[in-house]
Amino acid sequence: MNNVSLTYFVNFVLKAGTPRITVVKEFKGRDVYDPQTDFYKMLRERVIETFRSGQPIGSLESWASSVHEKKRAAYLAVITGLKRFVGRRAHEWFEPPRENFTLGGIPLNVNPELGLMIEGVPHIIKLYLKDDPPLVKNRTQLILRILETALSATSPGCTFAVLDARKGRLHASGSSPSSIDALLAGEAAAFKVMYDTV
Template identity: 35%
Template sequence: MPRLSLTDLVDVVSKAGSPKATKVKQIKNRQDYSPATDFYKPLREKLVSIHQADQSKSDLPTILDGITDLKKIKTYAILVEGYRKWWGTKKFGWFSPPTTIYSHAGLDVSVNPELGLSFNGVDHLIKLYLKDDEVNKAKMDLITSLMEHCLREKSKQGTIMSVLDVRGSKLYVLSTNATAQKAIIDAELAYVAALWPNV
């Protein structure tokens, strides 16, 4: 069964017409996932380890330690600064975030927030949005709505579903009708499934 990431889903939904079909084709024909070619994997893992070890904001620059690829160094520096600004004066507690797979129309979507952070007395499940794309509430609502649908029963009461635009230092929380958004997601996945054999 083909598998999409949450970012793939956002990319497809945010396009229309030929660009949408082109995006589906790109997703179908890309190489199988490999940790070695996952551009952001070291950064995600180091952010998680910093919070798991209850390290401080001053430890964020260590994310760049051992990175030799010049493109990664430049990009990671921007992301580390964005995360530092968002961190601000918050005091975090770590918990392991639940993950799952959402299946519809013969497609799987990985629903996998990287961070489980408690701050200001509230648990937050946080999906990191790292790409250098336009970020808007409509895109983020798709992610938080699917997280709400899939992860609510796996989460403590009161847990907030959220997406962090790391570059923009902004946390987007669920603020829409998750049921209506799920209908949109299902329709988009049905479209992708219908197109998949033909691209």
């Protein structure tokens, strides 16, 4: 089995009934990640590089204005939210950790995009760029718990967070109960059973 992205697995967990089988079939049907089908790939890479180089987020606006019109409005909405998030908040870049993590027999890619020192506290941040589906509480809790489980041993003292980029809202760890572990283990086992049988 190829590694499953954190986002893809969370999407599976939040499905109910037969749509879960569809998610697994789609995953099984694609051999490797295809950047051409990743709507936000260009923006994600630009955002990371902008934070890494210490450039203002607003500098992305002129670039986003020149992308294909199908992406332009979405990209500009994300940049507006990121500007709101940064505001006057002092931050300093560090390289975030990445981990290939096995959960319930399935290999997960856990790749947070941003490492930011914010007010003296290191934050490891997963970007959420979409508006559909929205970043609701249960999705946030699942992402945070996977980040914590996969990365806390190698990143002690860090705060794990999900950034709802369009709203400029940071959701930090501490709000994801450890009881979610049982759910994640069960869902990973279910994913593997479906993968092996469909």
